[in-house]
Amino acid sequence: DIQMTQSPSTLSASVGDRVTITCRASQSVSTWLAWYQQKPENAPKLLIYKASSLETGVPSRFSGSGSGTEFTLTISSLQPEDFATYYCQQYYSYSTFGQGTKVEI
Amino acid sequence: QLQLQESGPGLVKASETLSLTCAVAGGSISDRTFYGGWIRQRPGRGLEWIGNIYYSGSTYYNPSLKSRVTISVDTSKNHLSLQLTSVTAADTALYYCARAKEPTSYDLLTGYLLRSFDIWGRGTMVTVSS
Numbered sequence: 475d476i477q478m479t480q481s482p483s484t485l486s487a488s489v490g491d492r493v494t495i496t497c498r499a500s501q502s503v504s505t506w507l508a509w510y511q512q513k514p515e516n517a518p519k520l521l522i523y524k525a526s527s528l529e530t531g532v533p534s535r536f537s538g539s540g541s542g543t544e545f546t547l548t549i550s551s552l553q554p555e556d557f558a559t560y561y562c563q564q565y566y567s568y569s570t571f572g573q574g575t576k577v578e579i
Numbered sequence: 580q581l582q583l584q585e586s587g588p589g590l591v592k593a594s595e596t597l598s599l600t601c602a603v604a605g606g607s608i609s610d611r612t613f614y615g616g617w618i619r620q621r622p623g624r625g626l627e628w629i630g631n632i633y634y635s636g637s638t639y640y641n642p643s644l645k646s647r648v649t650i651s652v653d654t655s656k657n658h659l660s661l662q663l664t665s666v667t668a669a670d671t672a673l674y675y676c677a678r679a680k681e682p683t684s685y686d687l688l689t690g691y692l693l694r695s696f697d698i699w700g701r702g703t704m705v706t707v708s709s
Contacts, residue, residue: 508695517699565693569628
């Protein structure tokens with residue numbers, strides 16, 4: 475199975491900061507990678523699919539990049555509503571999620 | 580706008596079968612584009628993919644759960660179903676159903692068709708009691 479490892483596990487940031495979260499796959503997943511945001515008591519929300527495609531309605535401050543085994547999610551200017559946990563998901567071979575990155579103040 | 584709503588018993592005894600349904604509103608499962616899946620989240624932990632089902636009935640399962648999982652669709656009721664047999668405490672989780680959106684990844688080794696998930700239900704909590 476393909477393992478997905480996110481770093482860091484927790485990230486402390488302030489409003490206005492540029493934030494980068496990394497997701498590494500144990501083997502290549504090409505660009506079959508998605509990013510989700512989850513807030514407490516809510517279902518995950520799709521932000522990015524196919525590594526870099528922004529989901530409709532998601533603010534342009536979110537961007538994704540990468541291919542193969544290394545991917546990044548970048549928030550260009552952190553907003554108060556962005557404090558949440560972020561997950562990556564590979565859907566190249568079966569499907570697996572990363573363990574999550576909590577973005578906190 | 581498509582909406583999904585999970586339902587089922589909140590408590591299941593160990594060794595029994597967990598059965599959940601996911602009602603689909605605002606769209607038809609019979610639509611040839613429909614593709615859905617189940618994902619779970621154990622308390623305080625991350626997300627785990629359970630499996631997907633295509634409108635045609637083709638299913639794709641997490642290999643770690645495959646021997647115990649059945650996902651099906653009922654077009655007359657416009658809902659998805661999940662059955663998980665021989666449950667243990669490790670199956671205690673919040674269970675989500677979700678719609679899987681294009682584009683589609685084709686896994687050459689397994690023949691699986693895989694996607695990301697763009698519309699999620701609110702989830703239903705299932706606790707397995709001993």
